Amino acid sequence: MLILLPPSEGKASSGDGPALDPASLSLPELTPARESVLAALEEVCARPVDEARTVLGLGPRQADAVQRNRELRTAATLRAADLYTGVLYDVLRLPELLAGPSAGRVEETVLVFSGLWGVLRPTDPVPPYRLSMGVSLPPLGPLGAFWRSQLTEALTKLAEGHLVVDCRSAAYAAAFRPGPDVAERTVTVRVLRQTVVDGVVRRSVVSHLAKAARGAVAHSLLASGAAPQSPGELVEVLADLGHRVELTAPARGGPHVLNVIVSD
Template identity: 50%
Template sequence: MLVLLPPSEGKAERTTGSPVDLGALSLPELTAARGRVLDELITLCSGDADKAREVLGLSEGLRGEVVRNAALRTAPARPAGEVYTGVLYDALGLGSLSPAARRRARASLLIFSGLWGAVRITDRIPAYRCSGGVKLPGIGALSAFWRGPLAEALPAAAGSGPVLDLRSSAYAAMWRPAGEPARRTVTVRVLQSRLVNGVEKRSVVSHFNKATKGRLVRGLLEAGPLPRTPAGLTGALRDLGWTVEESAPGQLDVVVTEV
């Protein structure tokens, strides 16, 4: 099974260590594209800081992110599973997984990124700021830029099992499974169920959507061997105690009462 995750805006920074080695990252088919985006981002952030903030969508209070981006070639790197923080990754708790679950995570999790395209949790990267919705001078929209390279690299990574797609819209636009992988892809929507005057009302969960998805993935990793089919994935989630409904082919609704 392959699990597609979004990155997080928040990232943990390391103060010592060796920098990123593009040639050592997984999915080597992306190396040239990664180098191009990295060079464009560094050039942008090494010039007019106000222009860089505007392009990256950063507030004045995040001016330091521009300085950090300018030094990405020499910045200390650490495993991506330690770099990404935030609600989803706090709920996923990679650092506290059992040894067996950690092995499954290394093999099955793929984190999408406006800068790197997609990385495994073991890939060593520096902290950076560049979302998938950014349009870089010289490259344009990153979501469009990555479609070609990812379309070449990811079908093989998808293997023959289910693809659990938990990405947000900006990152889903970078690669949409096609052909056989598309028929094995499952997306998840988190809905909150509440009783209003005795009538059930459901609404899409926003902020806590991330926490639910993190807990969902953690449960699958800890439960044992990962499902080998979309139907098996649905059954595994129900076995873990989730209320799961198929709202459309390839789309599951996870219904929660508490967030």
């Protein structure tokens, strides 16, 4: 099984590990692409701060993010598991999982997508940074399209024979779109909020609850040691773990959709 995750906007501000070594990161075949994005980001951040903020889509109060990007090659690093601190990661609790007996399985199962690094495994050491997959980074262009050209072959090979549980947001889903062979073993996690209005059950796609729900699903799968081999088995496992889930048949050539039903 592979679990695909987005990063989080919330990140730790510092680490205590050695300086960045791009060649030490997982999937070393991505090193040239990572170096290209890193160099392009450094070039943008060498511009006046306001200009760099505009390119990166940052607000007036995020000048510190530009400075942080200027120091990527010399700043102290920390594990990806400790770097991301948003809602999904608060619920997922990767550091706790990596401290337990299933640490090796967690390392092999989780892939975190990143506008700067493409994908990371939980123990990959990187410095704090700010670069969204939705940015069009000169001269590379939209990062979703750039990384799709770099990741498709590597991740298609990595996913061979595995169930893929896709918890990514739309911006990060653009960086890898499974082909038909992988898509038939892929389940995209969608979160629906259920309410009852005047006795009528209504469901709607939510954003504020979705991150926590995806984190909970990923944590359950990793902490339980479950190893579902198919979308159907995934539904059974998650139901046994206390999640309310429903599987939707895929569109032609596309992945299955797993609806996770939540209530306020």
